Amino acid sequence: SSELTQDPAVSVALGQTVRITCQGDSLRSYYASWYQQKPGQAPVLVIYGKNNRPSGIPDRFSGSSSGNTASLTITGAQAEDEADYYCNSRDSSGNLYVVFGGGTKLTVL
Amino acid sequence: EVQLVESGGGLVQPGRSLRLSCAASGFTFDDYAMHWVRQAPGKGLEWVSGISWNSGSIGYADSVKGRFTISRDNAKNSLYLQMNSLRAEDTALYYCAKDMSIAARGDFDYWGQGTLVTVSS
Numbered sequence: 178s179s180e181l182t183q184d185p186a187v188s189v190a191l192g193q194t195v196r197i198t199c200q201g202d203s204l205r206s207y208y209a210s211w212y213q214q215k216p217g218q219a220p221v222l223v224i225y226g227k228n229n230r231p232s233g234i235p236d237r238f239s240g241s242s243s244g245n246t247a248s249l250t251i252t253g254a255q256a257e258d259e260a261d262y263y264c265n266s267r268d269s270s271g272n273l274y275v276v277f278g279g280g281t282k283l284t285v286l
Numbered sequence: 287e288v289q290l291v292e293s294g295g296g297l298v299q300p301g302r303s304l305r306l307s308c309a310a311s312g313f314t315f316d317d318y319a320m321h322w323v324r325q326a327p328g329k330g331l332e333w334v335s336g337i338s339w340n341s342g343s344i345g346y347a348d349s350v351k352g353r354f355t356i357s358r359d360n361a362k363n364s365l366y367l368q369m370n371s372l373r374a375e376d377t378a379l380y381y382c383a384k385d386m387s388i389a390a391r392g393d394f395d396y397w398g399q400g401t402l403v404t405v406s407s
């Protein structure tokens with residue numbers, strides 16, 4: 178099965194732009210989805226597909242992909258964006274198998 | 287309003303079994319694949335298992351293959367996870383998650399609040 182790799186922690190100054198990355202072979206075949214998780218809460222989908230935001234997700238969240246790397250960009254980070262962020266995708270085997278990245282803890286300074 | 291409500295968690299001894307349930311409402315259940323995702327205390331998300339809309343396609347994480355069985359009852363709008371031969375490392379909060387597609391694309395747009403499974407003697 179494939180693996181997805183994320184940096185464990187990233188920080189950003191309030192109002193600045195931050196990019197969180199996710200690397201893995203499966204991303205050459207499938208788009209990543211991105212989830213935000215705050216302490217004590219269930220994850221929330223923030224980006225899916227090429228660069229799609231579910232209803233209610235602010236447009237400061239965007240996604241992109243190149244080769245084996247997917248990125249989540251927050252343009253103008255807000256204090257409420259401080260959270261854990263996880264990527265996931267289907268495994269490239271073609272079987273029903275989903276992989277998650279290890280997560281990135283985002284700190285807004 | 288989409289709702290996913292998990293139940294069936296609890297304290298269980300190693301080697302024993304437990305069956306989790308997820309009651310879905312607010313959407314046409316048999317139009318979507320469904321999944322179980324778990325999160326051990328203080329750890330990241332781990333996909334456990336997924337099932338397509340008609341149970342025709344099923345997958346398991348390597349860590350649970352052969353021990354866990356996923357199923358669904360579209361008439362009851364319910365998802366299940368039968369967990370056998372439980373181990374301490376299965377201790378986690380288990381989430382039920384709705385896929386955005388019928389065939390399990392892996393985009394989870396709704397999540398329940400989770401049910402806690404603790405495996406300990």
